[in-house]
Structure formats: structure tokens, C-alpha cells
Amino acid sequence: MSVVKLADMKVGASGVVEALAGHGNIQHRLVDMGVVKGTHITVVKVAPLGDPVEIKVKGTELALRKNEAAMISVAVEGGRQ
16 A cells, blocks of 8 residues: 555545645635545546546545645555556
8 A cells, every 4th residue: 555645646546535734724625525534535537737636535526626636645555546
């Protein structure tokens, strides 16, 4: 198992949230959307220039800016990132 930033994961990759690095409003927004430690997360789609990143968390699809996705550390199994 390895830990990577959500912003670096490819479409179809999934894992479990390990940590959030943001502060203040950004961190509160991510937590309110269900992005918390221990939650399973899947990358659904990435825009051509990498912004936004669409993810699926707790059965809901969300769009995050690349800088927000870079704040989320995800533990992934195997080589699929």
C-alpha cells in the first residue's frame, strides 16, 4: 500500500483517505462533503488540464479543484494510482 496525493491519481483509481492538509474554510468544505480520514474515494474523471478532478465519495460525485485534490492524501493498494 502506498500513499499518494489525490491530484496525482488516474481515472478509475481508488483508495482510502489518509489525511487532509488544508486549513480553515477549505478543510471545512472538504469535511462537509464527506472527505474524511478512512473514507473510500474513487477518481471518476480528470479534465484535460487536470482541473477539475471528479471523485466519488460516499455514493456522491464531487468536483474538486486540483489544488484542493493536492491536499488529500490517499492510501492505494497495488500499483494502480
